[in-house]
Amino acid sequence: MIRLHHIPFSRSFRILWLLEEMGLKADLRPYSITDGSLRAAEFKAISPVGRVPALEIDGITIYESSAIVEYLTETRPEHGLGRLAGDAERVAFLEWLGFAETQASILASLNMQHLFMGDPTPASPVVLKLEAARLGATLKAMNHTLTDRDWLLDSGFSAADTMMGFNLFSAPYYVHMDRFPHVQAYVERIEQRSAYQVARALDGIQEFYKKEFYEVPDV
Structure with missing residues (x-):
C-alpha cells in the first residue's frame, strides 16, 4: 500500500508526479490548508509538523519532500530517476x-x-x-x-x-x-x-x- 497525504498545488505535488513517473499508484488523501485538517491529532501522528507531503510506503512514513525523493529513487533504482552514491552526477x-x-x-x-x-x-x-x-x-x-x-x-x-x-x-x-x-x-x-x-x-x-x-x- 502506498498512501500520499496531499494538498493541491503544494509541495506534495512533487511526490505525486514522481510516483507517476515511476508507475506507482498511490491512495491519495486530500487535505485543505484552511479547514484545520492539518492540525488534527490523527494527521499530526503522521506528520508531526502538520505539513504535506507525507508518504506511507513500505511500512514506514516519510514527511519531507527531499527525503521522500531520495528514498524512492534509492529503493527503486530501476526507474533511473535518482543518482546513487558513486554516480558522477x-x-x-x-x-x-x-x-x-x-x-x-x-x-x-x-x-x-x-x-x-x-x-x-x-x-x-x-x-x-x-x-x-x-x-x-x-x-x-x-x-x-x-x-x-x-x-x-x-x-x-x-x-x-x-x-x-x-x-x-x-x-x-x-x-x-x-x-x-x-x-x-x-x-x-x-x-x-x-x-x-x-x-x-x-x-x-x-x-x-x-x-x-x-x-x-x-x-
Missing part, C-alpha cells in the same frame, strides 16, 4: 534537491505574506520586494543552467526535475517569467510529459491564488 542531484527547497522557502514566505497575513498584520512591502528579488535570483540561476540542456542534470530527466513541480506552479504569481526564457521552455517540456499530465489531473484545484499576479505594494 550524485552531488549535482543532491544540490538540486536542496536548491528546490531553498526556492520553495522563498515561495512559502511570499505566499504567507501575500495570501495569509491580513489585518492586523499586513505584509511588509520591503520584505515582499526582497523576497521577490530572491526568487528572481533563483530563477536566473536555473535559466543559466538550462541554456544548453533540456533538464537540470546534463544526463537527462531525473527526480530533481520533479522537485520543481510546486515551485514552477507558484513562481509566475510573483515574478514575470518572460525574463527567463529557458525556464519557460523547461516548463513547456515538463508539461508535455505524460506522467506530469496524469499527476496534474489527479492534483486537484488550488485554493491559494485569487489573482493572476501579485504586485509588490508601494512602500
Whole structure:
C-alpha cells in the first residue's frame, strides 16, 4: 500500500508526479490548508509538523519532500530517476534537491505574506520586494543552467526535475517569467510529459491564488 497525504498545488505535488513517473499508484488523501485538517491529532501522528507531503510506503512514513525523493529513487533504482552514491552526477542531484527547497522557502514566505497575513498584520512591502528579488535570483540561476540542456542534470530527466513541480506552479504569481526564457521552455517540456499530465489531473484545484499576479505594494 502506498498512501500520499496531499494538498493541491503544494509541495506534495512533487511526490505525486514522481510516483507517476515511476508507475506507482498511490491512495491519495486530500487535505485543505484552511479547514484545520492539518492540525488534527490523527494527521499530526503522521506528520508531526502538520505539513504535506507525507508518504506511507513500505511500512514506514516519510514527511519531507527531499527525503521522500531520495528514498524512492534509492529503493527503486530501476526507474533511473535518482543518482546513487558513486554516480558522477550524485552531488549535482543532491544540490538540486536542496536548491528546490531553498526556492520553495522563498515561495512559502511570499505566499504567507501575500495570501495569509491580513489585518492586523499586513505584509511588509520591503520584505515582499526582497523576497521577490530572491526568487528572481533563483530563477536566473536555473535559466543559466538550462541554456544548453533540456533538464537540470546534463544526463537527462531525473527526480530533481520533479522537485520543481510546486515551485514552477507558484513562481509566475510573483515574478514575470518572460525574463527567463529557458525556464519557460523547461516548463513547456515538463508539461508535455505524460506522467506530469496524469499527476496534474489527479492534483486537484488550488485554493491559494485569487489573482493572476501579485504586485509588490508601494512602500
